[in-house]
Amino acid sequence: MVSAAASRMLTAASTTAASLAHRRPLTCRATASAATASRLVPHPADLIHWVRREGGFVHPNLRIADGDPYGLGVVATNEIPLGSELIALPSHLLLRFDRAPESDGGCDGPHSTLVELARRVPGDDIKNLHYAPLIHQVVADMQIKQDTHVLLNYGSLSNDFFLLDYGFVIPSNPHDHVELKYDEALLDAASLAAGVSSSSFLSPSDWQQDILSRLNLRGDEALLKVTLGGPGLVDGRLLAALRVLLSSNKETVQRHDLDTLGSVSEEAPLGTSTEVAALRTVIALCVVALESFPTKIMQDESILKTATSYSTELAVRFRMQKKLTIIDVMRKLTRKSNNDIRLFDVLMQ
Numbered sequence: 476m477v478s479a480a481a482s483r484m485l486t487a488a489s490t491t492a493a494s495l496a497h498r499r500p501l502t503c504r505a506t507a508s509a510a511t512a513s514r515l516v517p518h519p520a521d522l523i524h525w526v527r528r529e530g531g532f533v534h535p536n537l538r539i540a541d542g543d544p545y546g547l548g549v550v551a552t553n554e555i556p557l558g559s560e561l562i563a564l565p566s567h568l569l570l571r572f573d574r575a576p577e578s579d580g581g582c583d584g585p586h587s588t589l590v591e592l593a594r595r596v597p598g599d600d601i602k603n604l605h606y607a608p609l610i611h612q613v614v615a616d617m618q619i620k621q622d623t624h625v626l627l628n629y630g631s632l633s634n635d636f637f638l639l640d641y642g643f644v645i646p647s648n649p650h651d652h653v654e655l656k657y658d659e660a661l662l663d664a665a666s667l668a669a670g671v672s673s674s675s676f677l678s679p680s681d682w683q684q685d686i687l688s689r690l691n692l693r694g695d696e697a698l699l700k701v702t703l704g705g706p707g708l709v710d711g712r713l714l715a716a717l718r719v720l721l722s723s724n725k726e727t728v729q730r731h732d733l734d735t736l737g738s739v740s741e742e743a744p745l746g747t748s749t750e751v752a753a754l755r756t757v758i759a760l761c762v763v764a765l766e767s768f769p770t771k772i773m774q775d776e777s778i779l780k781t782a783t784s785y786s787t788e789l790a791v792r793f794r795m796q797k798k799l800t801i802i803d804v805m806r807k808l809t810r811k812s813n814n815d816i817r818l819f820d821v822l823m824q
Contacts, residue, residue, distance in 0.1 A: 529565040537561060537625065548624050555619040563612040633705070634796055644793045651800050652704035653764060657692050657713065662720075665759040671752035675720040682729075686719050689733060703764065704800040708807060709757055711737025717753040718745050739811075754812040761805045765798060772798055 523533045536553040555561070619625060629637065634644040634651045645651075663676035675683055687693035690712045701710040715737035722728050722745045728736070731744050743750035770778075775795045782788040 526562070526564065530567070531565040532560065532563040534559060534561045551619045551621055551623055551625060553621050555615055557615060557618045559615045559619075561613045561615055561625065631706075634793060638789070638793055642789070644789065644796055646792075646796065647799070648796065650705055651796060652702040653797050653801055655701050655703065655713075655760070655764060657697075657699040657701050657716070661763065662717070662756065662760070665763055666721075666752075666756045668762070669752070669755035669759040671721065671755055673721050673752075679720060680725075682725050683719055686728070686733075686736075687716055690715055690737075692716055703757070703761060703804050708739050708804060711739075714739060714753065714757070717756050718749060721752045721756070722746070722749045751812055754808050758805050758808050758812070761801045761808075764801055768794065768798060770794070 522539060523537070526533050534555060536551050536555050537549050538552050539547055540550045541547060613627065615625075616628070629641070631650045634648050637648075638644055659676050663672070666672045666676060679687060684693060688697075691698045692712060701713040703709060703713075711734070715733055718736055719728055724745070727745055735741055735744050738744075772795060775791050775798075778791050779788060782791065
């Protein structure tokens with residue numbers, strides 16, 4: 476268990492509101508509730524003692540303790556300075572692939588490509604690799620206060636990866652997103668619901684079709700998966716397509732590159748009225764996505780109160796976080812849309 480953890484993680488930090496987005500306690504076994512869930516081993520061996528006995532290092536101010544909601548975890552008994560080595564695993568554990576000798580070019584081993592990649596990727600970037608063969612220690616990336624749980628940085632991943640690879644989901648994960656299929660009929664229905672319908676959704680003009688093809692949303696090789704949520708808030712290809720389809724001014728559209736057309740931070744590149752229409756269409760699309768779930772958030776909360784298994788609780792929490800991600804997108808886009816409307820009113824005076 477220790478080797479699996481250390482090979483994936485780089486940094487540890489004390490719990491803060493900001494860190495909850497992409498960190499999780501360094502746990503021996505993640506459980507639904509320390510108070511109610513039974514352990515795999517009723518009286519587990521002293522893990523810290525084992526690491527030290529085998530020649531590894533565990534910071535003297537760390538101890539294993541119970542802590543809701545994740546069960547056994549690592550807690551700081553006293554303050555730990557920034558940059559301190561927290562855990563270093565025994566050197567004889569198989570955490571590193573042997574590299575071929577430099578004289579042989581270092582490329583003959585079965586894992587040589589992975590080793591070379593890990594050696595060249597600097598700093599925190601390596602934490603997004605599924606395998607980090609050169610990593611065998613955990614270091615504090617911030618000062619850890621006394622009696623706080625130590626958390627590991629799992630990287631900038633969505634809850635889909637966390638659920639499938641690690642068996643948990645992270646509340647309010649800023650990197651979580653919802654996947655949708657780019658469907659012209661669905662967008663047309665969403666625009667109708669938003670009160671900004673356009674015939675271009677079902678019958679785009681030639682120049683609009685050309686841009687959709689450049690966005691890889693049209694044609695035999697089109698990639699139709701788009702996302703809502705995450706750092707970009709709205710998939711750039713989706714936003715660019717909506718802006719283009721809701722605009723009738725070919726010359727204005729062609730003055731902008733695809734990056735500008737797909738950036739949510741750009742201030743109405745095709746005009747305020749087109750921007751408001753595009754944002755309202757995305758909001759309506761969010762409503763459609765929410766309605767596709769079989770339950771409401773309040774129903775999910777009720778299920779969690781009576782969940783009898785960890786797998787059920789995990790599935791419901793995953794579903795809830797997807798809904799909350801959509802709601803967060805709606806809230807932020809509504810705020811931006813209202814700001815654009817106020818700007819439009821000022822310009823029209």
